[in-house]
Amino acid sequence: MSDKIIEVKNLSKSFGDFEAVKDVSFTVYKGDVFGFLGPNGAGKSTTIRCMLSLIKADRGTINIFGQSLHEHRHDILARTGSIIEKPDFYKYLSALTNLEIFSRISGKPSTKKEIYAMLDFVGLSGREKDKVGGFSHGMKQRLGIAQTLLHNPDLIILDEPTTGLDPQGIIDIRNLILQLRSEKNKTVLLSSHNLSEIEIISNRMVIINKGRSIVEGSVSELLNSEELIVTLEVDNAISAQNITTKHFPKAQIASTEGQVLHLTISKTDVANLNKTLIENGVSVSSIESKRKLEDYFIKIINN
């Protein structure tokens, strides 16, 4: 965890009066599948575009592979593969010609044999000479992945790579990302507005909202918090509140709405709470628990 691949510090970017990114900071380490999580319009794409020098930041620094992006753009981009939002190709050209075009200026041109092998790897074997205009969204996404990987980059940046894909396509892309990490030791930055997607494939993440980075850390630590938000539906909320306070002093009652209780409690105490309430004559008709971060993230989106 010592090799920093990406280090973004205090990045800010405005478009006119609109501040798209405000003091965003985060670090990605070698071998990470780093989740870049945030609702739509949070500033994820603007940050990523800054990292690829598509957009010039107003303030802040971006270091990739230990080098300043501003001073070593060419070297950094030669070692980076990316898909921003959606892969756009020349519709009037074949998949093969499209890859040849991007390969020629990638810093490490590929042979035709390598391009055929890559198309086979992403499941587009046999469609090499078909025009991209006739491709489905899923096929274009696969071609985008092929374009990203063709020059064997050390860092892969994927901005919402599963958007618009069918369930099988989503699974394929997720498996591919995991494969890149485990078999090829690539570092992946994955942007998404989908918490479960980040949870499944990322080991570290940052949450960004309204242009600001909110929280950064290990996915397992952030998501598998011991604290849960529990919603109880009981026949007597006042009794339930008193029993909870008496037997579980660390639990915090957040609110009550009629016979519904919202409280924060340790994961290990949830089953005991249910048992204690029943033993003390309170009937529990439903019990729901949510992880704090999930709830927090949903609040961010709803707001």
Place this chain on the structure above:
Amino acid sequence: MFLKSTYNEFVKIAAKPRSYLGLLVITILVGVILFALKVDGMSFISFVTSSFEQTLTFEGNILNGNLIAFIVLQMLIIHIPLLVALVTGDLISGEAATGTIRMLLTKPISRTNLLLSKFMAGAVYTMCIIIWLGIMAVVVGKLLFGSGDLLVLNSDGLVILQQDDVNWRYLGGFAVAFLALLTVSLLSICLSVFSENSIGPIVTTMAIIILFTIIGTLDVKIFDNVRPFLFTTHMISWRSFFEDPLPMKEIWKSIIVLLVHNVAFISIAIYAFNKKDITS
């Protein structure tokens, strides 16, 4: 990287159907003119020569390939800019509209190199258009109508050029015409940097040409100081090669004005493109 990127641009231009529209339109237009002159060319010529018939006697093949090529050039050179801009105006903005510019700029190529490769591709395309116009006008014209002395009616009067004195003039004329069209091509690419749709730069290029042409032809004193510096004023400088003696001073002046425009358009485009945020 520049050469590889330029090769990419050639591949893209060659694969786009609209790139062949210019060649097709030239073929059709020249074909129509050649057909019309073949059928009824003499009445067209007599309309011009009638005013000289009391003082001059015309003998031989007046309606020859050299004259046909001159007529074709005069008729079409004003319309060719649209055909050029149709392709070159799309080189940046078309890629911005489809999102491929974003894909290109995530590769380790500098924006200046990418833009210069597009300028180069635009210049080669313009050259192709001019060469095709030359083939259709001069070569096909001579094949259909034969060779002969060239009669050119200038503002100073009638100029008669010997047939063996004409070919180099066409070469010079086409070279200056290429430079003029290159200016149009570079203007449309420059405008293309500021747009994210294909139509805008094409329409704006034509609007500028029309506006400048109107300023250039309006006999109003207020425009006298501006007129010599408009590139549209020099778009018809190819005609100077068909004067005797050659007005070299005027030709060089035109070349310099057009070159200055070309450098200005390239510089503006490079500056703006390097400053531009790619948000498409």
